[in-house]
Amino acid sequence: MMIDKIKSISQASSTNKVNLSKQIDNSLTKDSIYISREAIEKSSELQLEADVKAITHKALSLPEESNRTQRLLEIKEKLASGYYDNLTPEILSATADQLLVNFFYQNP
Secondary structure, eight states, rough: OOOOSSSSHHHHHHOOOOOOOOOOOGGGGGGOOOOOHHHHHHHHHHHHHHHHHHHHHHHHHHHHHHHHHHHHHHHHHHHTTTTTTTTTTHHHHHHHHHHHHHHHEEEO
């Protein structure tokens, strides 16, 4: 079996020049997207559910108002009685621990 060449080497290595001077129609190159009404509604529902979960989580993580109010009254009484005038190492340690918890370890 014998295989003959199709073109000579000089013909195969030459390049064909292509004229690319066609004008591109800009109206054909614009992208568009269509979102169905159902998809928009579903997206709104999911966003609403996420918002409700976030609000619920935030509401549950906050202390109850009555506990907070009572705690503030206790602190005001201690301030009025002079409890915090002479700070002991125990008071300083407890205060520092509470500050660390509130400012650095609290989850958003």
